[in-house]
Amino acid sequence: xxxxxxxxxxxxxxxxxxxxxxxxxxxxxxxxxxxxxxxxxxxxxxxxxxxxxxxxxxxxxxxxxxxxxxxxxxxxxxxxxxxxxxxxxxxxxxxxxxxxxxxxxxxxxxxxxxxxxxxxxxxxxxxxxxxxxxxxxxxxxxxxxxxxxxxxxxxxxxxxxxxxxxxxxxxxxxxxxxxxxxxxxxxxxxxxxxxxxxxxxxxxxxxxxxxxxxxxxxxxxxxxxxxxxxxxxxxxxxxxxxxxxxxxxxxxxxxxxxxxxxxxxxxxxxxx
Numbered sequence: 001x002x003x004x005x006x007x008x009x010x011x012x013x014x015x016x017x018x019x020x021x022x023x024x025x026x027x028x029x030x031x032x033x034x035x036x037x038x039x040x041x042x043x044x045x046x047x048x049x050x051x052x053x054x055x056x057x058x059x060x061x062x063x064x065x066x067x068x069x070x071x072x073x074x075x076x077x078x079x080x081x082x083x084x085x086x087x088x089x090x091x092x093x094x095x096x097x098x099x100x101x102x103x104x105x106x107x108x109x110x111x112x113x114x115x116x117x118x119x120x121x122x123x124x125x126x127x128x129x130x131x132x133x134x135x136x137x138x139x140x141x142x143x144x145x146x147x148x149x150x151x152x153x154x155x156x157x158x159x160x161x162x163x164x165x166x167x168x169x170x171x172x173x174x175x176x177x178x179x180x181x182x183x184x185x186x187x188x189x190x191x192x193x194x195x196x197x198x199x200x201x202x203x204x205x206x207x208x209x210x211x212x213x214x215x216x217x218x219x220x221x222x223x224x225x226x227x228x229x230x231x232x233x234x235x236x237x238x239x240x241x242x243x244x245x246x247x248x249x250x251x252x253x254x255x256x257x258x259x260x261x262x263x264x265x266x267x268x269x270x271x272x
Contacts, residue, residue: 012106019110022047027119030210036188036198036218038127039211045171046107051206054107055175057100058232059086064149074154082154082224088145088234089254104147111145111236120167120210120238127212128166140241141166142250150231155223158187158195161213164246167238168217171208172201179228180204187218203231 023045030040046054064084067074074082086092088108093101110116121128121137128136161168170184183201190196195218201209211217224231239250 012102015106016109016113019046019050019106020113020115022050023110024113024115024119027116027123027210030123032123033199036186036196037211037214037216038124039186039209039217040123041201042171042206042208042210044206045208046206048206050103050107051173053103054173057103058173059096059100059147061149063096064147067148080151082152083148083150085149085235086147087254088147107234108145111234112143117141117143117238120169124167124210124212127214127217131166131212131214139166140247141238142241142246144237144239144250144254146235146237148233148235150221150224150233152224152226152228154221154231156221158185158218158220160215160217160219163213164239164249165213165237166240167210168213169208169210169234169236169238170201171234171236172203172205173232173234174203174205177202177204179231182222182224182228182231184209185220185222187220189216189218208233 026042026045027040030042033039033041045051061084064086066081067083067085086096086104088104088111090105090108093104093108096104121141125136128139132139172183180202181200183203185197186199186201187195188198201207211219240246241250
């Protein structure tokens with residue numbers, strides 16, 4: 001994709017529509033697996049030209065800000081975070097260099113589209129219905145797409161994600177397939193409460209996974225080793241948007257993060 005596309009409103013709208021349709025089709029074509037819990041696996045999320053444009057426009061470390069996690073293990077001995085992010089919303093993308101904005105603007109808008117959301121709901125229907133009941137398709141979901149970068153030392157212990165979340169998606173963005181062994185691990189939980197390592201996603205080009213968040217969706221990530229430069233991916237999280245509390249929380253969190261980011265920009269407190 002020509003990165004100049006998107007500077008004009010008509011071109012941007014066309015590019016977003018085309019990418020939205022492609023991603024929705026990719027979701028519909030994804031493999032479904034029951035082990036150790038119901039999830040989808042993707043082999044080709046984006047068109048190849050779009051994927052290559054994303055890699056060419058990958059932000060530099062100074063463009064990111066630290067994730068809001070409070071775990072002490074998310075910080076290395078020198079004080080630098082092991083995971084940083086850029087929210088793929090227009091208010092964050094505008095801070096990128098001009099030549100990098102169009103592709104990330106198009107990707108962010110496509111991932112937030114109703115069509116992509118509807119495709120995930122179709123494919124994850126069994127687990128969404130198990131959690132939300134027969135009206136699962138009408139449960140509001142608020143998408144937040146985040147470009148993340150993990151560096152050596154990053155890890156995450158087994159967990160099931162907070163109940164505020166409805167769907168978790170991770171789209172891998174490596175330049176090659178040299179480190180397919182650093183993908184997310186899925187766990188089963190036995191009757192004795194112990195967790196087993198039952199599946200691991202391949203950290204491969206243009207791949208990824210998705211699952212409905214519930215009490216069995218245990219997953220983790222092994223520490224990123226020193227042989228890995230960066231572990232880049234997009235985390236697309238659908239937060240449950242049903243009811244006034246969640247509605248206000250989701251939008252308030254977005255506004256609050258934006259204000260904090262603007263303060264960092266003004267004061268020069270960019271994340272290392």
